[in-house]
Amino acid sequence: MTLAAIERVETLRVRWQEGDPPGRRSAIVRISAGGHVGYGEASPMLGGEHSLGIVDRDLAPELIGRDVHDTGILYDRLLHKCIKLGPEGAATGALAAVDLALWDLRGKLLGLPVYKLLGGAWRTEIPFYSSIGNNFGRSVDETLRVVEARLKDEKPAAIKIRLDGDRTTQDFDIAGDMAKARAVRKLVGDGFPLGFDANNLYSAGGAIRMGRVLEDLDYLWFEEPVQHYDIHGMGEVARKLDITVSAGEQSYTIQAVLDLIRAGVRMLQPDIVKMGGITGLMKCAALCQAHGVELVPHQTQPTLAHMANLHVLSTIMHLTKPAEYADPTGRMDIAFETPLRPRNGHFALRDAPGLGLEVKAAELERRLI
Numbered sequence: 032m033t034l035a036a037i038e039r040v041e042t043l044r045v046r047w048q049e050g051d052p053p054g055r056r057s058a059i060v061r062i063s064a065g066g067h068v069g070y071g072e073a074s075p076m077l078g079g080e081h082s083l084g085i086v087d088r089d090l091a092p093e094l095i096g097r098d099v100h101d102t103g104i105l106y107d108r109l110l111h112k113c114i115k116l117g118p119e120g121a122a123t124g125a126l127a128a129v130d131l132a133l134w135d136l137r138g139k140l141l142g143l144p145v146y147k148l149l150g151g152a153w154r155t156e157i158p159f160y161s162s163i164g165n166n167f168g169r170s171v172d173e174t175l176r177v178v179e180a181r182l183k184d185e186k187p188a189a190i191k192i193r194l195d196g197d198r199t200t201q202d203f204d205i206a207g208d209m210a211k212a213r214a215v216r217k218l219v220g221d222g223f224p225l226g227f228d229a230n231n232l233y234s235a236g237g238a239i240r241m242g243r244v245l246e247d248l249d250y251l252w253f254e255e256p257v258q259h260y261d262i263h264g265m266g267e268v269a270r271k272l273d274i275t276v277s278a279g280e281q282s283y284t285i286q287a288v289l290d291l292i293r294a295g296v297r298m299l300q301p302d303i304v305k306m307g308g309i310t311g312l313m314k315c316a317a318l319c320q321a322h323g324v325e326l327v328p329h330q331t332q333p334t335l336a337h338m339a340n341l342h343v344l345s346t347i348m349h350l351t352k353p354a355e356y357a358d359p360t361g362r363m364d365i366a367f368e369t370p371l372r373p374r375n376g377h378f379a380l381r382d383a384p385g386l387g388l389e390v391k392a393a394e395l396e397r398r399l400i
């Protein structure tokens with residue numbers, strides 16, 4: 032039985048401002064059926080070009096005529112069609128973009144918000160944490176100035192300091208990193224929830240030294256202490272430290288997420304635009320619930336993916352940490368009727384059909400590459 036046959040699949044490569052590097056662009060997929068359109072996006076790593084190429088060449092022909100509502104079947108059919116293209120990275124990003132567009136479209140066809148289709152929301156107001164990057168190259172004072180501004184502007188429920196250094200260096204300046212962690216704790220005061228993201232910059236030994244300091248400073252979590260592909264090392268650090276060690280933003284399948292859980296990582300951070308969209312992240316949620324580990328998704332895109340992430344988070348019973356909020360610039364707001372903005376430390380889900388974001392198609396078309 033086909034309820035709504037997919038009629039059209041389009042890929043949109045969007046440059047928001049002149050001179051945007053590839054990582055600041057958007058890789059959008061638009062799917063049409065029954066007089067409605069749904070929007071999704073892939074991770075914009077390297078512009079998302081590779082994912083959109085896979086959508087155009089390999090996924091779109093498979094999708095035409097299929098039922099919009101068969102999201103589970105389509106996810107696995109397309110994943111296994113592309114299994115030798117990865118399956119990690121560009122291929123799962125392509126699947127994510129398609130999946131998000133299908134869920135948005137399903138909601139619009141049925142007149143329901145996505146969270147209702149997922150089984151209902153435990154909460155429709157989701158607290159967020161300010162995710163503050165690029166601190167590797169900053170002095171202690173510069174780091175403090177940026178943290179102070181975000182704290183004042185956004186009033187977040189928590190703050191995460193990211194190093195974002197060059198992954199070809201290791202244990203580059205642990206003493207300097209400790210000084211930044213100490214200064215930020217002093218700035219925000221005792222009891223304010225803090226996370227520290229190493230972005231894979233430490234050896235296992237260096238990570239354990241750093242982790243002990245973060246424990247003393249009462250940080251809540253220590254993110255990606257070692258290289259993401261060193262599953263054993265990640266697990267070793269997680270098991271040796273008391274602080275919660277998190278990882279998983281560079282895991283692209285449920286099996287890769289399970290590998291981290293088995294290694295001993297107790298907080299998982301898969302990203303909705305990297306590892307299979309809403310369908311993929313809901314599977315991760317079940318996996319994490321079954322193993323008693325925290326699911327705190329990685330999420331850097333400020334519009335479609337952010338909203339999709341919030342829908343999934345609303346359905347999680349044990350939501351232990353706020354949602355990531357990485358890009359407060361509003362640089363993409365022009366393409367949405369009612370852009371998503373934080374209020375009182377929260378983002379609110381909407382009851383509008385689908386993801387709840389109305390796209391101004393003409394503004395997107397104007398910015399196509």
Ligand code: CA
Nearest residue numbers: 228254255280
């Ligand atoms: Ca991270």
